[in-house]
């Protein structure tokens with residue numbers, strides 16, 4: 001059969017790499033063909049999600065943050081400092097988390113989707129015009145965020161002036177000075193050329209951009225067991241591949257940026273400098289619970305527990 | 317499937333159906349044959365609505381509104397009187413000014429449609445009055461609007477830059493050369509046209525008259541100040557600048573010049589809404605149709621068969637140009653970029669072509685496409701805004717398209733047209 | 745009605761988009777139906793104008809908020825999206841009423857009057873069918889969307905609320921084309937729409 005798979009990034013970006021590996025695995029081990037549809041070719045993120053729910057697409061990659069309109073609990077990934085800042089712990093977390101591997105699949109199933117996996121895409125860093133070492137440095141900085149209430153809350157708590165702006169206008173707005181900052185994972189700062197129009201990159205470890213791959217549930221449940229196993233093992237292979245690919249990707253992207261623009265300042269904030277930013281997390285957690293109620297709280301608590309276990313497993 | 321769909325669309329088009337119908341039926345047939353029935357038509361509706369979602373489209377009704385207020389009142393007339401006092405005695409001077417105004421407007425707007433409206437609305441009546449033929453005027457306006465896509469900022473270049481991983485700053489600079497070349501060639505053609513058709517000139521204005529004309533235009537000169545100062549001063553995005561122009565136009569015409577009462581404002585807003593709807597339903601239907609093309613992987617199928625990997629760089633650039641030109645005849649330019657750029661990426665890389673050059677060529681083709689029949693947003697906008705029949709709007713376009721294609725070919729053989737400024741700025 | 749002089753042929757007229765053809769709405773229907781039709785036309789017109797004015801106000805307010813009050817309007821973009829859907833779908837039926845939809849009419853123009861009249865019947869009938877089909881499927885789309893419970897991130901209102909004008913607009917447009925087909929069948933003149941007679945032969949009336 002021909003299976004169709006849409007994702008939110010370009011073919012050579014992280015989601016595209018994952019999809020290519022998935023396609024390669026499926027096609028090597030079966031007669032099925034996988035067609036890949038990168039960002040924008042079948043509509044925006046919300047469109048491809050609906051198409052997957054309608055069964056037109058068999059597979060779709062959508063980041064939980066964008067799923068928030070459908071599954072509010074998925075916005076937990078916007079709560080700052082919830083995910084491990086250290087790479088080894090992060091990978092352990094994604095492999096073992098009960099919240100991710102058991103609780104989220106149920107929420108996605110309610111929307112007719114089989115959650116295949118979630119994986120990290122890289123640490124989100126800020127790119128600004130002036131160096132940022134503390135929340136005070138973000139004062140009066142108009143900072144572009146996606147129109148998500150939790151992101152707005154976060155950047156308000158960080159001291160910035162969150163400013164919504166359509167993605168297509170961000171580059172120009174940084175160039176002319178309507179806004180003075182935006183955030184994205186390292187590879188995206190590189191591929192979208194945000195470094196061309198900003199002077200400083202600051203990593204404060206507040207978030208790692210997470211994405212999720214899912215299948216249409218009716219399609220998945222209707223498959224013979226061998227095909228389900230095929231999809232599972234292709235997903236596992238692509239997951240391992242993407243974690244390997246991830247290792248060092250952030251440094252590589254930042255290095256490429258430094259080469260393309262030698263005067264670029266890249267600041268990785270120290271533990272001590274991060275402290276005031278980390279203190280704001282409580283406020284955003286409360287906003288998250290206000291929005292999502294009991295179910296959201298249960299996910300948040302479980303994720304904290306999973307995090308605890310992951311850091312014990314990697315430190316011990 | 318593709319052949320059937322395109323044939324049906326062309327026939328319906330020629331029979332005189334409203335242009336949304338060929339697109340809608342094309343999409344209907346596509347969905348029906350892709351999914352073996354009417355089971356997935358809701359996705360077609362989804363894409364119809366998605367087509368009019370991009371935030372950048374908001375600039376279109378805003379510029380239509382502002383331009384309409386200005387032309388109904390005194391602002392536009394005063395601005396043009398000023399220009400005429402300087403160029404009225406030159407044969408073809410007004411046509412050259414129109415092309416130049418499109419170029420200047422392009423420096424603040426990435427939208428060719430907004431350029432058609434903002435420059436065309438005030439200047440077209442004056443050109444007709446000056447004795448130019450309407451088909452020349454319409455063609456000049458929609459084709460000069462192409463320049464806006466090449467002169468930064470350009471939404472096409474931003475999207476190409478992101479999809480292909482090319483420096484957007486370099487693309488922006490590379491667009492200036494071809495943009496100015498087109499302006500020069502259009503200006504030469506306009507002057508030849510004016511001479512051939514004996515477009516009358518006005519007596520040369522004295523410096524006293526010019527001074528009076530400038531004074532009369534002082535208030536309306538606030539428009540370029542708002543747009544250029546506002547955007548480059550970091551106050552507005554281009555869309556917001558359009559809305560600010562609406563506010564300023566209302567202040568001028570309602571309070572300062574007292575040309576428009578509230579009833580007039582209401583009528584203007586209604587007329588703006590009507591024009592917007594007529595154009596946007598085509599954008600929406602086009603999006604649904606584009607989705608079918610993309611989902612059925614039609615470009616991949618067609619391009620897979622022509623053996624592009626054996627061609628040299630020049631051959632590859634020609635194939636790319638032709639593919640984008642044909643694609644944009646039927647499908648929304650942005651979608652064409654999103655679909656075709658990844659398909660061509662490997663061969664661009666293996667032939668060692670400069671991605672900035674490729675991006676400039678693609679942007680030019682996409683701009684040409686939006687003014688090329690049958691489906692072109694600039695044409696639709698001109699039909700709706702100027703209320704002229706479709707055929708008449710495109711009647712005068714051939715010479716302009718020949719010039720544009722000439723520039724496209726020149727760009728392939730003399731890449732320095734685009735790369736000269738880029739090398740000066742980045743490789744110095 | 746398109747008996748106003750065209751902006752192009754009358755060079756002294758400087759309005760870009762004269763609107764005299766849409767100032768007075770008339771109905772093709774008799775009696776109560778006509779009254780309802782007229783009320784709908786009035787409503788469409790008001791929505792069009794209000795949509796455009798609100799869009800301008802909303803966009804400007806966002807700038808003012810950002811600079812003077814130090815905080816953006818977070819729902820500004822969402823509101824503009826809602827308005828653009830409203831304008832487009834309230835506008836297509838209004839445009840159908842006034843025969844303003846864009847067409848390219850190469851073969852049509854070459855036909856004799858009688859042929860053009862029956863061609864117009866066919867065009868209007870097929871267009872009406874397409875509009876009703878789209879109305880039906882957009883109604884289905886809204887139902888699906890409502891079932892999924894998707895919310896707009898900032899306004900926190902259900903997405904399907906923003907779409908209600910879509911099936912309504914298609915339905916009203918379909919009705920206009922049915923009436924156009926009917927008028928062309930029963931009358932000898934050629935009607936581009938219920939309100940607009942095809943002013944053939946006089947170039948300045950050949951509107952789109």
Ligand code: NA
Nearest residue numbers: 422464467469
């Ligand atoms: Na531009």
Ligand code: NA
Nearest residue numbers: 645685691692
């Ligand atoms: Na075109």
